[in-house]
Amino acid sequence: MTTLAEPRHAQPMRRGLFTRAVDRLGGGLVQVFMILVALFWLLPTLGLLVVSLRGETDNNSSGWWTLFTKPAQLTFDNYSNLLASGFGSSFWNTVLITVPATLLVIGIAAMAGYAFAWIEFPGRDLVFLVVIALLVVPVQIALIPIAKLYGFLGIFGSILGVVLFHVAFGLPFAIFLLRNFFVGIPRELLEAARMDGAPEWRIFATVVFPLAKPAIASLGIFQFLWVWNDLLVALVFADTENQPMTKALQSQMRQFGTNVDILAPGAFLSLIIPLVLFFAFQRYFVQGMLAGSVK
Amino acid sequence: MTERLDGPQAAGGGESAAGASSGPSEPPADPSSDSPQPGAPLSGSDTPAASDTPAASDSLTASEESPAGPAAAGYATAAPPGAVATAGAAQAPARLGPSPRLAVTFLLPAVLLLVAWMIYPVVYSIWRSLFDATGDRFVGLGNYVSIFTDSSTLTTIRNNVIWVVVAPIVVTALGLVFAVLTERIRWSTAFKLVLFMPMAVSLLAAGVIFRLVYEQDPDKGVANAIITTVHDAFSSSAGYPGARPRENDQAPAVVQGGAVVTRQQAQAGTPVLIPLVGLTQDAVKDAAPAKAAPGGDGLSGTVWLDVVRGGGGTLNQIDPQEKGLAGVTVEAVSGGAVKATTETAADGTFRFSGLPAGSYVVRLPQSNFTAPFNGLTWLGPSLITPAIIGAYIWVWAGFAMVLIAAGLSAIPRDALEAARIDGATEWQVFRRITVPLLSPVLLVVFVTMIINVLKVFDLVFIIAPGSVQPQANVVALEMWRVSFGGGGNQGLGSALSIFLLVLVVPFMIFNIRRFRRDEG
Incomplete structure (x- = not known):
C-alpha cells in the first residue's frame, strides 16, 4: 500500500498544487468512506452480541445501540438460560459431527491427492477431471437418494x-486442493525416498504429509467451517437428539419476535468458535481460498 | 502469506499476466504441445488425435463422457508407457514408480464415497424425477413441465434470476472497489479482516443477525433506525396522526383536504384558537400546558388539545389542564397562497412576525397529521429479495475483495507507474490498466459467485419470515420445501435438484477448461 503512495510524491514537480490538493482531499474521502464501510460491516454482528447480552424487556423496549447511553444493562442471563434449556447438547453434537468430518476428509483426500499427484495409473487425468466436475455439484442432488440409502x-x-455426507461432499475440493499442492513438491524428494526403498505409504506419511502442512491447514479450516456452519444437511439427516446448533436454532426461528433471547445468544455461541479459528488461522484460510476458489 | 502454496500465484498472478497478454492464443497451443509428448506411437492407435487443435477446446463436454474422444486422448492414454505425468512434473524419463495397483488402495475410500454419495445420487435423481410424488407412477417429464408451469415455482425461478443478475455483479464490483481502495489506507489489514469476517460465520447466524437488522420497529431494527433518523433530519414532521377539530358548527376550525383551516379570517392582534381532539392523553403526556397567545403585534394563536383528562373543561377555550401541541407547522394563507409559515412552541402558541397587515386564514397543513415515517418493511413481500441479497453481499464482499486484492498485488507496478508519470488520472489508471489486467481474477470471482448464488438456501430460509417465504423462494429452498419441508413430493423435488444441477453444468465446464489451461 505504501508502494502506491510513494511514487506519487516522488514526482511532485510534475503536478500542480491543485492536483495535489485534490489528491489530499481524495485521500481523506477514501479514509472516511472506508471507515464507514468497515462500520457497516461491523454493526450487524455487534448488534447481535449486544442483543444477546440484554434482558428481554430491554430488547423489547429499545434498540441495542442505546447501550452506548446507558451501559449498565448488560447481563449473561440469556446465556445461562439457553444452556440450562439443553442447548449445550446441540453444541456437543456440532463438535461430534465437525471434528470427525474434518479429520476424515483430510485423511481420505490426502491419500487420493497423493495418488493423483504421484502414482501413475491408467485414466488418472480423466478421473481427476471428474473430481473437478464434482466440485460444483449442489448438495440438493443427493438429499433424496441419500435419505433413501440411509x-x-x-x-x-x-x-x-x-x-459421511459431509465427508463425501467435502472430498472434491479437498482432493483438488491437496493434489495441486502435492504436484508442487520437488520430485527429487520422492525419488530419493523411493531409491531408498521406502514403501509408498511411508513416503506418504513421512515426506509428503509433513511438507503439506500449510495446505492441510487450509483444507482443515475450510472443511471445519463448512461442516460447523452447515444447516441443510443437518436439517435433512439429523434427528432431534443428534441435531447440531444450526438445526436447533432454526427450529426456534418460527417465533422470531418472541425468541430473540434464545436466538441471539445461540447464534453468537455458534459463531464464536468459527470466529476464533478464523482469526487464529486466517492466513491458511486465505491461502485455501485462493487455491481453490471455484466451488 | 503466499510463499508455500503455488495455487495463489496460479490463480492470481500467473493468470492475470497470461490471460491478459496471450489469452486468445494460449488454449489452442495446449493440446498440441501435449499430444506429441505422450508419444507418437500412442496417438497413432487413437485415430484422429492429430487434428485435435480446434476440437479440443470446444468438445470438453464430449470428452467427459467418452474417454476415447480426441481431447481426452492426450490425457487419458498417457499413463501406461510412463512417459508423462501432469505438466510441471514431466522431466524424469525413467523412474521407479509404484505400481498402478497401489493407486487403487490410495483411491479406494475417496472413490467409494464419491460414487455412492455424489454420482449414484445424480443417476437416481434423474430416474426418480420421472415418477410422481409417491414414486409409484411413471409421469415422464411431467415434473419438469410443472416446474415451468406452476406459478409458485415460476416465482422461485424469477427470484433466482434476480439473484443471479444482481448479486454476483454487486459482490464483484464492491470487491474490486474495496480491493483498490485498501491500497490507499494504512489499516488495510484490519479493514480486510472486518470485511472478511462474515465468511467464517454460519449463514444461519448471518440470517439471525439480519433478522435483527431488518426489524420493522425503528426502535429495534438498526436499518430502519438509520433510515428514519436520516429521513427525519430532512423533513421535520411533528406527527400528530389522528388529531382533528371537532365536527360541529361551533368549532373554530374545519378539515379541508386533509389540512385544518380556521373558519374565520384571522386578524393581527386577535389570537387565533385552534382546538383539536382525537389524540390520546398518552400522546401528549409530556407536553406543556397550553397557554393563550399574548395579543400585540402580528398574527398569533394557540394549537392545543381541547380535552381535559377525566372530562370537564370548556369547549373551544383553553383550560388550565389542557396541553399545548408543540412543533405543529402553521401557515398563514391569503388569497389561496401561503404568505408565511411558522411552528408552534412548547405551549402550543405561534406567532407570525413581519406579516403584512390584513386578514388571513390560518392553516395547519396535512403533514402535521400523517403518521410518522417508520422505515421500510424490509421483510414484507416486496422488499424481501433485495433485503436478503443485501445480507448475502455482506457475507461475500470480503471474499471477493481478498481474491481481487491478491490479483491486484500481482499486477506489475511499472505499468501503473508509467501511466501515472505520463499524466494519467487515477480513474484512467483504474479503468484502462487495473481492470483489464485483473479481468481473469474478476471472472473467477464472478463465476464463483454465480455458482454460489444458484445454490443460495440458508439466508432465504432464515431471513424470510414464514408468511413471505413464497415470495422470497429460490430453487434450492423450494427443492427442500417440496421434498422434506412438508411438500412430500420427492418426484418434483428430484426434478428440481436435477434442474439445479443443469444450471451449474456450464460452470463445471468452465472449471475444467480453466484447470486444463493452467495445467497446460
Missing part, C-alpha cells in the same frame, strides 16, 4: 450419516 442402511438421523 433408511436402507438404518443410519438415517444418526450423527454417522451426517458425518
Whole structure:
C-alpha cells in the first residue's frame, strides 16, 4: 500500500498544487468512506452480541445501540438460560459431527491427492477431471437418494450419516486442493525416498504429509467451517437428539419476535468458535481460498 | 502469506499476466504441445488425435463422457508407457514408480464415497424425477413441465434470476472497489479482516443477525433506525396522526383536504384558537400546558388539545389542564397562497412576525397529521429479495475483495507507474490498466459467485419470515420445501435438484477448461 503512495510524491514537480490538493482531499474521502464501510460491516454482528447480552424487556423496549447511553444493562442471563434449556447438547453434537468430518476428509483426500499427484495409473487425468466436475455439484442432488440409502442402511438421523455426507461432499475440493499442492513438491524428494526403498505409504506419511502442512491447514479450516456452519444437511439427516446448533436454532426461528433471547445468544455461541479459528488461522484460510476458489 | 502454496500465484498472478497478454492464443497451443509428448506411437492407435487443435477446446463436454474422444486422448492414454505425468512434473524419463495397483488402495475410500454419495445420487435423481410424488407412477417429464408451469415455482425461478443478475455483479464490483481502495489506507489489514469476517460465520447466524437488522420497529431494527433518523433530519414532521377539530358548527376550525383551516379570517392582534381532539392523553403526556397567545403585534394563536383528562373543561377555550401541541407547522394563507409559515412552541402558541397587515386564514397543513415515517418493511413481500441479497453481499464482499486484492498485488507496478508519470488520472489508471489486467481474477470471482448464488438456501430460509417465504423462494429452498419441508413430493423435488444441477453444468465446464489451461 505504501508502494502506491510513494511514487506519487516522488514526482511532485510534475503536478500542480491543485492536483495535489485534490489528491489530499481524495485521500481523506477514501479514509472516511472506508471507515464507514468497515462500520457497516461491523454493526450487524455487534448488534447481535449486544442483543444477546440484554434482558428481554430491554430488547423489547429499545434498540441495542442505546447501550452506548446507558451501559449498565448488560447481563449473561440469556446465556445461562439457553444452556440450562439443553442447548449445550446441540453444541456437543456440532463438535461430534465437525471434528470427525474434518479429520476424515483430510485423511481420505490426502491419500487420493497423493495418488493423483504421484502414482501413475491408467485414466488418472480423466478421473481427476471428474473430481473437478464434482466440485460444483449442489448438495440438493443427493438429499433424496441419500435419505433413501440411509433408511436402507438404518443410519438415517444418526450423527454417522451426517458425518459421511459431509465427508463425501467435502472430498472434491479437498482432493483438488491437496493434489495441486502435492504436484508442487520437488520430485527429487520422492525419488530419493523411493531409491531408498521406502514403501509408498511411508513416503506418504513421512515426506509428503509433513511438507503439506500449510495446505492441510487450509483444507482443515475450510472443511471445519463448512461442516460447523452447515444447516441443510443437518436439517435433512439429523434427528432431534443428534441435531447440531444450526438445526436447533432454526427450529426456534418460527417465533422470531418472541425468541430473540434464545436466538441471539445461540447464534453468537455458534459463531464464536468459527470466529476464533478464523482469526487464529486466517492466513491458511486465505491461502485455501485462493487455491481453490471455484466451488 | 503466499510463499508455500503455488495455487495463489496460479490463480492470481500467473493468470492475470497470461490471460491478459496471450489469452486468445494460449488454449489452442495446449493440446498440441501435449499430444506429441505422450508419444507418437500412442496417438497413432487413437485415430484422429492429430487434428485435435480446434476440437479440443470446444468438445470438453464430449470428452467427459467418452474417454476415447480426441481431447481426452492426450490425457487419458498417457499413463501406461510412463512417459508423462501432469505438466510441471514431466522431466524424469525413467523412474521407479509404484505400481498402478497401489493407486487403487490410495483411491479406494475417496472413490467409494464419491460414487455412492455424489454420482449414484445424480443417476437416481434423474430416474426418480420421472415418477410422481409417491414414486409409484411413471409421469415422464411431467415434473419438469410443472416446474415451468406452476406459478409458485415460476416465482422461485424469477427470484433466482434476480439473484443471479444482481448479486454476483454487486459482490464483484464492491470487491474490486474495496480491493483498490485498501491500497490507499494504512489499516488495510484490519479493514480486510472486518470485511472478511462474515465468511467464517454460519449463514444461519448471518440470517439471525439480519433478522435483527431488518426489524420493522425503528426502535429495534438498526436499518430502519438509520433510515428514519436520516429521513427525519430532512423533513421535520411533528406527527400528530389522528388529531382533528371537532365536527360541529361551533368549532373554530374545519378539515379541508386533509389540512385544518380556521373558519374565520384571522386578524393581527386577535389570537387565533385552534382546538383539536382525537389524540390520546398518552400522546401528549409530556407536553406543556397550553397557554393563550399574548395579543400585540402580528398574527398569533394557540394549537392545543381541547380535552381535559377525566372530562370537564370548556369547549373551544383553553383550560388550565389542557396541553399545548408543540412543533405543529402553521401557515398563514391569503388569497389561496401561503404568505408565511411558522411552528408552534412548547405551549402550543405561534406567532407570525413581519406579516403584512390584513386578514388571513390560518392553516395547519396535512403533514402535521400523517403518521410518522417508520422505515421500510424490509421483510414484507416486496422488499424481501433485495433485503436478503443485501445480507448475502455482506457475507461475500470480503471474499471477493481478498481474491481481487491478491490479483491486484500481482499486477506489475511499472505499468501503473508509467501511466501515472505520463499524466494519467487515477480513474484512467483504474479503468484502462487495473481492470483489464485483473479481468481473469474478476471472472473467477464472478463465476464463483454465480455458482454460489444458484445454490443460495440458508439466508432465504432464515431471513424470510414464514408468511413471505413464497415470495422470497429460490430453487434450492423450494427443492427442500417440496421434498422434506412438508411438500412430500420427492418426484418434483428430484426434478428440481436435477434442474439445479443443469444450471451449474456450464460452470463445471468452465472449471475444467480453466484447470486444463493452467495445467497446460
